Amino acid sequence: MSEQYGTLPFTARKDRRFSQDPQAIGGFTLQQEVESSASELSPRFKMRSSTVFRPFDEITSYRVALKHDEGDEEGQQALLKACHQRCADRTLRVLEKNGSIFIKLGQHLSSMNYLLPLEWTRTFIPLQDRCPVSSYDTIEEMIFADTGLPIAAQFDKFDRDPIGAASLAQVHLATMKDTGLEVAVKVQHPALQEWVPLDLALTQFTFATLKYFFPEYDLQWLSNEMASSLPQELDFALEGSNAMRTKRHFDQIRESPLVIPEVIKKSKRILVMEYVAGHRTDDLAYLDLKEIDRDEVSAALARIFNEMIFGSTPLHCDPHGGNIAIRYNGLRRTHNFDIILYDHGLYRDIPLQLKRDYAKLWLAVINADQECMREYAHRVAGITDEQFPLFASAITGREFGAATTSVVSTRSANERQVISGAMGEGMLQQLVRLLGQVPRIILLILKTNDLTRSLDESLRTRAGPVRNFLILARYCSRTVFQEQIEVIQRQGGAFRPRNMIRLLMAWASYRKVETKLLLYEWYIFVRRIVQLSPLASI
Numbered sequence: 185m186s187e188q189y190g191t192l193p194f195t196a197r198k199d200r201r202f203s204q205d206p207q208a209i210g211g212f213t214l215q216q217e218v219e220s221s222a223s224e225l226s227p228r229f230k231m232r233s234s235t236v237f238r239p240f241d242e243i244t245s246y247r248v249a250l251k252h253d254e255g256d257e258e259g260q261q262a263l264l265k266a267c268h269q270r271c272a273d274r275t276l277r278v279l280e281k282n283g284s285i286f287i288k289l290g291q292h293l294s295s296m297n298y299l300l301p302l303e304w305t306r307t308f309i310p311l312q313d314r315c316p317v318s319s320y321d322t323i324e325e326m327i328f329a330d331t332g333l334p335i336a337a338q339f340d341k342f343d344r345d346p347i348g349a350a351s352l353a354q355v356h357l358a359t360m361k362d363t364g365l366e367v368a369v370k371v372q373h374p375a376l377q378e379w380v381p382l383d384l385a386l387t388q389f390t391f392a393t394l395k396y397f398f399p400e401y402d403l404q405w406l407s408n409e410m411a412s413s414l415p416q417e418l419d420f421a422l423e424g425s426n427a428m429r430t431k432r433h434f435d436q437i438r439e440s441p442l443v444i445p446e447v448i449k450k451s452k453r454i455l456v457m458e459y460v461a462g463h464r465t466d467d468l469a470y471l472d473l474k475e476i477d478r479d480e481v482s483a484a485l486a487r488i489f490n491e492m493i494f495g496s497t498p499l500h501c502d503p504h505g506g507n508i509a510i511r512y513n514g515l516r517r518t519h520n521f522d523i524i525l526y527d528h529g530l531y532r533d534i535p536l537q538l539k540r541d542y543a544k545l546w547l548a549v550i551n552a553d554q555e556c557m558r559e560y561a562h563r564v565a566g567i568t569d570e571q572f573p574l575f576a577s578a579i580t581g582r583e584f585g586a587a588t589t590s591v592v593s594t595r596s597a598n599e600r601q602v603i604s605g606a607m608g609e610g611m612l613q614q615l616v617r618l619l620g621q622v623p624r625i626i627l628l629i630l631k632t633n634d635l636t637r638s639l640d641e642s643l644r645t646r647a648g649p650v651r652n653f654l655i656l657a658r659y660c661s662r663t664v665f666q667e668q669i670e671v672i673q674r675q676g677g678a679f680r681p682r683n684m685i686r687l688l689m690a691w692a693s694y695r696k697v698e699t700k701l702l703l704y705e706w707y708i709f710v711r712r713i714v715q716l717s718p719l720a721s722i
Contacts, residue, residue: 245271268303276307283316285383285410287351291504294638305638309505315349318373323356326374330453340364350506350527352376352417357459360448365458368445372418372453380418384411400613405620409627413501417529424450426498427457427528433497434488441484441513443522462509462524466642474512476521478643479651481510484523486652489636490659493629494539498531501628503635505642532628538564540667542629543660549580550657554588565622574614578630581637592653654701665694 245267279290294308328334335342339358346354347368356369388407395402416422424447431444449456463470465485471478485508492499509524516522534542541563548556557576561567567575576587586593619627640652668690672683 265301265303268301269307272304272307276311279308279311282383283351285351285380285387285414287311287315288410289406291351291506294504311351315351315354316373317346317349317354318371318375320344322374323354323371326371327454330451337361339369342369348506352529353420358456360456365448367448368457368459370420370455370457372420376418377453380414384414400616402616402620405627409624412624413530416531419452419529420455421450421452423527423529424455424457426531430492430497430500430525430528430531433495434491437491439518440488440491441516441519441521441523442488443524444528445524445526460511460524462511462522464505465508465510465639466505467510468644471510471643474520476510476512479645480519481521481523482640482643482645483651483655484519484521485636485639486655488523488525489632490656493534493632494543494659494663498533499629499632500525500528501530501532501632502527503632503639505639508639530628532625534625534629538625540663543663545579546656547660547664549576549587549591550653550660552589552591557588565626567618567622571614571618574618578615578618579633581633592650593648651701651704654697654704657697658701661694661697665690 276290279286290308290311294305294311324335327338331338338361340361341359343357346356348355353370353372356371358367358369359365360367384407387410388404391403391407395404427444428447431446434440434442434444443460445457445460447455447457465481468478470476471481489500489503491497503525507525507527509526511522511524512520513522514520541560545557545560545564548554548560558567558569558572561572561575561579565575573584576582577584580587580591582591619630622630668686672687675683677683
């Protein structure tokens with residue numbers, strides 16, 4: 185199989201550049217060329233051939249729209265919006281048709297609402313929940329093949345219909361035979377073992393060909409990252425280990441509302457966990473019915489993912505809306521809810537020095553220290569002065585002026601419009617180049633930022649971003665403080681007069697942020713008691 189996918193029949197040559205028709209190649213369109221080649225291969229490749237030429241269609245549509253002159257700005261914006269929606273609808277159909285790793289691409293796009301036009305992100309939201317389902321017969325065969333036992337020998341009850349389906353797996357409700365425990369059985373789509381090599385080959389081929397004809401749109405970094413991440417996500421034994429490692433870490437944080445289902449059994453393609461159900465974070469009717477404070481949920485999510493970035497546990501790099509749930513819990517002392525985290529396949533350990541530099545970068549952002557921002561942007565991602573404005577917007581989800589002066593302010597409707605309307609061809613090209621050069625771990629951190637920012641916006645909180653930025657500042661200042669303590673210890677300890685002064689200054693800086701956060705949370709508490717909405721910014 186690998187030989188067949190390794191060398192595809194459509195090969196780019198120097199004498200076949202695009203002419204007047206950006207998709208014309210030697211008298212044939214790109215689609216005709218690919219479909220002709222596909223007919224010589226297996227039916228599976230023919231069915232997925234639409235993914236190869238789809239990016240070319242969309243780039244052509246955008247080039248036509250951007251060059252078309254409507255004579256006025258309003259007409260040009262209307263034309264561009266129509267192009268956004270048309271391209272998003274066509275791409276959605278292709279992703280849904282092909283499933284597998286293409287669904288994962290769409291899931292990430294759906295959360296990039298700080299950079300991509302609304303038409304794209306809104307269109308792809310259904311991909312978080314609406315995924316293909318494998319038949320019960322194929323699941324039954326796979327379980328027997330992998331465990332050597334039929335379903336009836338392992339479970340007293342096993343629901344034929346899954347309670348949820350994702351791009352790589354689906355979950356069935358079951359009851360363990362030996363204990364009677366109600367469990368969720370996560371099973372990999374059986375066809376993935378055969379289809380993923382083809383999907384990866386197609387993705388890599390598509391992006392390589394795209395780069396050849398449109399050098400300014402080099403997306404090979406995306407296919408390379410998928411090739412690196414997918415083997416981990418398809419190893420459910422590794423996922424089970426990730427889940428238990430993270431569970432042990434957060435169980436030691438007494439007031440954390442995070443719940444991770446206990447892993448009962450794990451193997452390469454099957455994961456049996458305790459059944460823990462909840463509601464989506466954007467189910468606002470449920471939150472309001474149970475009197476769960478949206479601002480408290482937002483703050484809890486901020487603490488959880490900042491702990492993963494700056495603490496000693498690995499980072500969950502796929503926290504989209506389908507992987508996080510909320511449930512009411514009236515027994516907690518500080519919250520009346522649990523946050524349930526699913527799907528632990530894509531995790532990364534962040535190197536210590538990168539954590540420290542990343543913390544200093546965010547402290548510079550919060551303090552609006554542009555010179556320091558540029559320094560640490562270069563340290564963490566090799567960002568040049570020319571690339572800095574775009575990187576600042578990418579990391580904060582804000583327009584450059586706000587990102588460098590008042591990132592803690594609430595994002596206005598006008599700013600959202602400016603960001604959405606800025607995705608012209610020039611900015612898109614810059615963004616593609618930028619994402620292609622930054623280290624992979626930074627890409628995954630940025631992806632997690634995108635997804636958690638999207639989760640936060642879906643909650644429609646009242647307090648604005650101030651509290652979450654103070655929580656971020658607390659984790660960043662703690663990280664920097666710990667580094668300064670290590671430096672002082674290496675230089676003779678805290679009892680040297682000079683080191684004692686440095687220690688006191690570092691401690692004062694850390695306590696300043698802690699005090700700000702404490703005072704602001706008391707402020708929110710008092711306003712809630714007197715039934716006033718928190719201010720969006722201070």
